Amino acid sequence: MSIYTHIRGHDGPLTDDLPDVAGLESAMALLTDAPAVWSTSAPVDVTDLLPAAATGRGYDDLYAALLSGDPTHTAPDDGLRALGVRLVTEADDRGPVRFGLTLLGSDDVDLLLEVGRHPVFTATAATRLTEVLPDPSVPLMRLARSVEGWPRVAVVSCLTECASPEVREWLVRDGFRHSAAEPYLIPIAARHLAEVLAGPVDPALLDSACEIISTLLDEAHFEVLDDIPDTPSLLAALLRKLDHADHTLGHLTLLTRLDAYLSGPDWDTRYRTRGWTLAWHETLTRRVRDLLSSPRWRPLVESGLRDPAHIHAALSGAPSQGIDPFPALLAHVRRTGEDWPMLLTWLTPHRLPEILAAAGEHPLAPAALDALAAALAPHPNQGPEFLLAALASPEPHTRAVATRTLTTWGPATWSPEIQTALRTAIATEPNDTLRQSMTQLLV
Incomplete structure (x- = not known):
């Protein structure tokens, strides 16, 4: 069975399993949990084999060479498209398929997208789309939506070169989601956030923007947030959008984390090296605390503490509203058996008997x-x-x-x-x- 037939026979996300012989390219197989593909195969120059292979007479010699190492060539791509199509659609092994993708042209977008759905070929397909199309943003977004994990990072890295308004909005709205590689995608989306916030923002887009900044307000990501160009202006723009929005617990999570960030350490460094001024710092701190003082938050938190679907967001915002979340959290743990580490952060000698009683129930x-x-x-x-x-x-x-x-x-x-x-x-x-x-x- 050809690899192309294998891919076409599968709908939805694909794994890195392929029907070629195990071990042929074990050193080159895509590592779906790492940001790069590393190969120990020696480079093989196939330039002299391409003219004959393009006519069909030397196809088998080229195929054998493609199995023996990492192919390189200096031949012009003109006249090699048909050879690329044949390799991509007929080859039984991943090495020849990957090489064939590098020979496809602007008329082969559908083929690049189909084969690029497989994580072994996503990065190659994305790169080729950027090489052969004046504006590859639409097909790249289609490809990004079809993959997850590190393959999506590879596509998004190509997308950021396009930087069209549609691309920026997609990255902020949805491009960073649905992936174990979100920690790498969120910083990419964050760098386009200022442009997106400069235009109309609907509630779903605002929620995504808040989620991105909330993630970067985790101490482990402070450096990423600080490296965004003109972070103070970005935060100010986001707060202006929140001024006119119907509040949600996600917005409260953002404001709570932002308040902790603004009242935390390292501000002398930010004043010197990160574009912050004391005026910006004080202005944003006052704005955040004004928003946190809104009477609309308390009913949201009280309702969320009773709702299993929203209890985590409500727990993070409860202290800012003067609400003790321990009773609701204890009831949640008793009901579900989950979130014991979170419950134990609220342990005091006075609460210990209740916690031990709950621990003995299941x-x-x-x-x-x-x-x-x-x-x-x-x-x-x-x-x-x-x-x-x-x-x-x-x-x-x-x-x-x-x-x-x-x-x-x-x-x-x-x-x-x-x-x-x-x-x-x-x-x-x-x-x-x-x-x-x-x-x-x-x-």
């Missing part, structure tokens, strides 16, 4: 048991049954967390049940390092 997932065992470290002899469960867990990390908490508690607080469980754990622990840590507790 079996805890490994991540929840991990979080609870760690959270009990400052609370000696509280919830010992959960440390017993953690010591007996099949998960090494959970056993290690229990060991660290017992170390913090100290032997004087251990019940006979804990001492017995610890000896049993030592006797059965397969990890040498962890067994040594447990043994030192009994010395």
